[in-house]
Amino acid sequence: KRIKTLATRNLAESAKKGGCGECQTSCQSACKTSCGIANQQCEKSKK
Amino acid sequence: MIHQYKMGGYNIVLDPNSGSVHSVDEVAYDIIGMYENHTPEEITKEIVERYGEKEGVTPEDVAEVLEDIETLKKEGKLFSEDTYRNLAIDFKNRPTVIKAMCLHIAHDCNLACKYCFAGEGEYCGDRSLMSFEVGKQAFDFLIANSGTRKNLEVDFFGGEPLMNFEVVKQLVAYAREQEKIHNKNFRFTLTTNGVLLDEEVMDFANKEMYNVVLSLDGRKETNDRMRVSRNGKGSYDLIVPKFKEMVKRRGDKEYYIRGTYTHYNTDFTKDILHMADLGFTKLAMEPVVASPDAPYALKEEDLPTLFDQYEKLAAEMVRREKNGKGFTFFHYMIDLEGGPCIAKRIAGCGVGTEYVAVTPWGDLYPCHQFVGDENYLLGNVFDGITNEEVRSRFKMCNIYTRPQCNDCFARLYCSGGCSANSYHATGSIEGIYELGCKLHRKRVECAIMMKVALAE
Numbered sequence: 001k002r003i004k005t006l007a008t009r010n011l012a013e014s015a016k017k018g019g020c021g022e023c024q025t026s027c028q029s030a031c032k033t034s035c036g037i038a039n040q041q042c043e044k045s046k047k
Numbered sequence: 048m049i050h051q052y053k054m055g056g057y058n059i060v061l062d063p064n065s066g067s068v069h070s071v072d073e074v075a076y077d078i079i080g081m082y083e084n085h086t087p088e089e090i091t092k093e094i095v096e097r098y099g100e101k102e103g104v105t106p107e108d109v110a111e112v113l114e115d116i117e118t119l120k121k122e123g124k125l126f127s128e129d130t131y132r133n134l135a136i137d138f139k140n141r142p143t144v145i146k147a148m149c150l151h152i153a154h155d156c157n158l159a160c161k162y163c164f165a166g167e168g169e170y171c172g173d174r175s176l177m178s179f180e181v182g183k184q185a186f187d188f189l190i191a192n193s194g195t196r197k198n199l200e201v202d203f204f205g206g207e208p209l210m211n212f213e214v215v216k217q218l219v220a221y222a223r224e225q226e227k228i229h230n231k232n233f234r235f236t237l238t239t240n241g242v243l244l245d246e247e248v249m250d251f252a253n254k255e256m257y258n259v260v261l262s263l264d265g266r267k268e269t270n271d272r273m274r275v276s277r278n279g280k281g282s283y284d285l286i287v288p289k290f291k292e293m294v295k296r297r298g299d300k301e302y303y304i305r306g307t308y309t310h311y312n313t314d315f316t317k318d319i320l321h322m323a324d325l326g327f328t329k330l331a332m333e334p335v336v337a338s339p340d341a342p343y344a345l346k347e348e349d350l351p352t353l354f355d356q357y358e359k360l361a362a363e364m365v366r367r368e369k370n371g372k373g374f375t376f377f378h379y380m381i382d383l384e385g386g387p388c389i390a391k392r393i394a395g396c397g398v399g400t401e402y403v404a405v406t407p408w409g410d411l412y413p414c415h416q417f418v419g420d421e422n423y424l425l426g427n428v429f430d431g432i433t434n435e436e437v438r439s440r441f442k443m444c445n446i447y448t449r450p451q452c453n454d455c456f457a458r459l460y461c462s463g464g465c466s467a468n469s470y471h472a473t474g475s476i477e478g479i480y481e482l483g484c485k486l487h488r489k490r491v492e493c494a495i496m497m498k499v500a501l502a503e
C-alpha cells in the first residue's frame with residue numbers, strides 16, 4: 001500500500017552472468033569529462 | 048546500505064546494491080529510515096505518535112509496512128548486501144582487451160575556446176595532423192588487441208577532427224574493409240565544433256558515424272564568452288545554423304548537442320533549455336574541467352546554485368515530457384531495466400585498459416585527458432603497450448580501491464568517477480574529484496526522481 005517498487009534490472013542477477021563487454025564506453029558517447037557509466041545501456045537490451 | 052531522499056514531492060528510497068528504486072509515502076519513508084537501528088516496538092511507538100492523530104496511522108499499519116520491508120529484503124530489493132567485491136579482484140587477473148579508441152586525428156583547431164583542456168587543440172605540444180599510415184596502424188592495433196569483442200568504437204577527436212577530414216574518410220573506408228575480414232563492427236563517433244560542417248561532411252557523417260557530438264554551450268552570450276575563434280569572435284552565429292541542418296538530416300540517428308558550463312554560467316539550465324528551444328532533443332552539458340585557480344573554474348560555493356539548477360532542469364524535463372515536448376539529457380538517461388550489468392559498473396569507462404587515446408604520431412595514452420603527460424605514456428601503435436605498470440594501475444582503479452566510495456550510494460552509477468578528473472584534482476588516479484562526486488550524486492538523484500515522476 002505504501003511502497004511502490006519500480007521495475008529495475010537486478011544487478012545481483014547480472015553478476016551471476018558476467019559481462020559480455022560489447023556495450024559502449026561512456027566516454028565515446030557524450031560526456032568526455034565526467035563519468036556517466038549508468039547512463040549507458042546494456043547492448044543486449046537495446047531495442 | 049540504502050539511500051533516502053525527497054525531491055519534487057516524492058519520497059524515494061534507493062537500494063544501491065540491487066539497483067532497486069522505491070517510491071514510498073511519508074509513513075513508510077520514516078519507518079524505513081528507522082528500520083536498522085530501532086526495534087519494531089520503538090518504531091511503532093514513534094510512528095503512531097507522529098502520524099496517529101493527524102493521519103490515523105495505527106499499529107497495524109506500521110506492522111504492515113514492516114512486513115513489506117521484510118518481503119523486499121527477502122527478495123533482495125532493500126537493505127541488500129554488496130556481494131561484488133570479488134568481481135573487482137577478478138579483473139586484475141583477466142587478459143586485457145582493447146575495444147575503444149579516442150583517435151586524435153588533429154592536434155590543431157580553428158577555435159580557441161578559453162576552457163579547452165587541450166590548450167587550443169594542441170595538447171601543449173606542436174600542431175599536428177595524423178597521417179593515414181598512423182591511423183591505419185592504430186586500427187590494426189585495435190583489431191589485433193580486441194580479442195573476441197565484435198563492437199569496436201573509434202571517436203574522431205582533436206583538436207578539431209574536420210581539419211583532417213580527408214584522412215577521416217580514408218580511415219573509415221579502411222575500417223569498413225577490415226571489419227569484414229575480421230568479423231568486427233566499427234562504431235564511429237565524430238566530435239566537432241561545427242565550423243567546417245558542410246553538405247559533404249554532413250552526408251558522410253550521417254552515413255558513417257554511429258554518433259556525432261556537436262559542441263555548443265547554450266545561449267549566444269554563454270557560448271560566445273568561451274567558444275571563440277583565434278581572433279576572439281564568438282562562434283554561435285556560425286555553428287547553430289549548421290547544427291540545425293546537421294540534426295535535421297540526421298533523422299533518428301544518435302547525436303548530442305554537448306555543452307560545457309563554467310563558473311560564468313552557473314544558471315546552466317537556461318542554456319540547456321535554450322538548446323531544447325532551438326529544436327535539439329538530445330542534449331548533454333558537462334561541468335568544466337579546469338585548474339582550480341582558473342577564473343571560470345567551478346567552486347565549492349557554486350554547489351548550492353548548481354544543485355538547484357539540476358533540480359529545476361529535472362522538474363522542467365518532466366513537465367515537457369508529460370506535455371509531449373520532451374528531450375533527453377545525457378546524465379538523466381538512466382535505463383532502470385536495461386542499464387549496464389554489474390561487471391560494467393565495476394569496470395567503469397575502461398580508461399587505460401579497454402579504452403586508449405592515440406596521438407597524431409601514434410603514441411598511446413590511457414585517455415584523451417592524459418595525452419601529453421609523459422608519466423602516462425602507455426606505448427605506441429607500432430610497438431603496442433610497453434608500460435604495463437601504468438596499465439596495471441588503471442586495471443585496479445575501481446570503487447573498491449577508493450575508500451571514499453565505500454559508503455557512497457552513487458558508486459554503482461558512476462563506477463568511482465573519472466580517473467583523469469581525480470588526477471587533475473588530487474594528483475592521483477586512485478583518488479576522487481570531490482566536487483565532481485557531489486554533482487554526480489545530485490544528477491543521479493534527479494534522474495531517478497524523473498523516473499519515479501514519469502512512472503505515475
